Amino acid sequence: MYIHFPFCRLRCIYCDFYSTTLGQDTMASYVRALEREMALRKNYLESSRVHTIYIGGGTPSLLPTDLLHRLFEAIGRLWTLDDKAEVTIEANPDDVTREWLEGLRGTPVNRISMGAQTFNDDILQLIGRRHTSQQTIDAVKACREAGFANISLDLIYGLPGQTFEDWKDDVEQALSLNIKHLSAYSLTFEEGTRLDTMLRQGLVEEADEELSRQMYDHLLDATNKAGFLHYEISNFALPGYHSRHNSCYWQGSPYLGLGAGAHSYDGKRTRRANLPDIKAYIAAKEDMPHETEELSNDALYDEYIMTRLRTSDGIPLDELSEKDRKYCLEMAEPHLLRNLLRIEKEHLCLTKEGIFTSNDIISDLMKIDN
Numbered sequence: 001m002y003i004h005f006p007f008c009r010l011r012c013i014y015c016d017f018y019s020t021t022l023g024q025d026t027m028a029s030y031v032r033a034l035e036r037e038m039a040l041r042k043n044y045l046e047s048s049r050v051h052t053i054y055i056g057g058g059t060p061s062l063l064p065t066d067l068l069h070r071l072f073e074a075i076g077r078l079w080t081l082d083d084k085a086e087v088t089i090e091a092n093p094d095d096v097t098r099e100w101l102e103g104l105r106g107t108p109v110n111r112i113s114m115g116a117q118t119f120n121d122d123i124l125q126l127i128g129r130r131h132t133s134q135q136t137i138d139a140v141k142a143c144r145e146a147g148f149a150n151i152s153l154d155l156i157y158g159l160p161g162q163t164f165e166d167w168k169d170d171v172e173q174a175l176s177l178n179i180k181h182l183s184a185y186s187l188t189f190e191e192g193t194r195l196d197t198m199l200r201q202g203l204v205e206e207a208d209e210e211l212s213r214q215m216y217d218h219l220l221d222a223t224n225k226a227g228f229l230h231y232e233i234s235n236f237a238l239p240g241y242h243s244r245h246n247s248c249y250w251q252g253s254p255y256l257g258l259g260a261g262a263h264s265y266d267g268k269r270t271r272r273a274n275l276p277d278i279k280a281y282i283a284a285k286e287d288m289p290h291e292t293e294e295l296s297n298d299a300l301y302d303e304y305i306m307t308r309l310r311t312s313d314g315i316p317l318d319e320l321s322e323k324d325r326k327y328c329l330e331m332a333e334p335h336l337l338r339n340l341l342r343i344e345k346e347h348l349c350l351t352k353e354g355i356f357t358s359n360d361i362i363s364d365l366m367k368i369d370n
Contacts, residue, residue, distance in 0.1 A: 175223070232250065250308065
């Protein structure tokens with residue numbers, strides 16, 4: 001189950017996720033609308049047992065904890081939460097106070113994911129983050145003292161003005177905090193964001209390809225030395241601490257997405273996208289405004305390739321139909337010869353070299369764009 005909480009105090013200049021800066025009164029109305037959607041869609045998943053919940057945004061740590069308790073009470077009335085469920089909430093470091101953590105008590109939250117992005121305060125200010133590097137350090141410590149051991153941090157490399165030494169310091173600082181999970185993403189200039197406008201105006205520059213590669217190489221080496229498993233292109237975890245929720249996406253499991261802008265998948269061939277319009281979502285009396293898509297066989301194949309090849313396990317070739325397996329191996333052959341792909345125990349996987357051109361490789365293996 002994914003719950004989208006699209007509220008932010010400020011919008012980061014690189015972010016293209018759906019969010020709004022509407023106020024506290026709207027949050028209560030939004031939670032009431034979430035309760036309505038839960039009741040309407042309680043049978044969307046074939047099983048009434050939920051194994052993972054992820055509350056993302058936006059900035060879910062802005063949600064008053066009494067409303068968070070109300071959300072979980074509504075979930076408990078409609079579904080059974082597995083005894084070993086992974087329940088994650090995203091948080092901004094400056095929201096992680098002892099009072100906020102105390103407010104999480106009594107909820108099933110057992111994993112906290114924080115957007116650190118960088119430990120360089122000048123760059124944090126440039127990209128519109130409202131926290132400081134020290135607040136991230138303090139937040140991780142506070143989480144641990146409050147009994148939350150499963151902590152994940154997000155970092156971004158290739159940020160404007162970020163040097164290789166800056167990135168080394170970021171990775172070293174993150175790993176020194178004894179976190180269990182690290183997500184690291186290359187900065188993308190998404191159309192419509194302030195960052196993209198700044199790029200076109202010449203106010204910032206993209207990191208060159210060689211610098212980005214050096215940064216990623218260092219990330220692989222540093223996390224490996226720290227005992228982290230590289231289980232997906234952008235994700236690293238200590239043994240036993242991979243994100244079970246995100247892994248469900250990559251494995252094609254069914255999931256229920258609740259909230260404005262949230263997506264769902266029935267595990268077969270139907271995708272649903274709630275419209276990214278919080279006012280329409282709150283005002284809805286029947287089903288929330290949404291669109292659905294029925295995936296063709298080729299689209300299902302393409303999604304399978306795109307999600308599985310991102311993981312360290314790669315594509316289980318024996319799960320493909322004979323026709324799709326033949327096509328996949330034919331398209332993979334040039335990359336196998338160049339040592340960008342490898343086959344290990346009937347799994348087609350990216351090599352370390354292949355990771356750097358993974359988008360091109362995935363595109364070559366897909367059908368619809370060919």
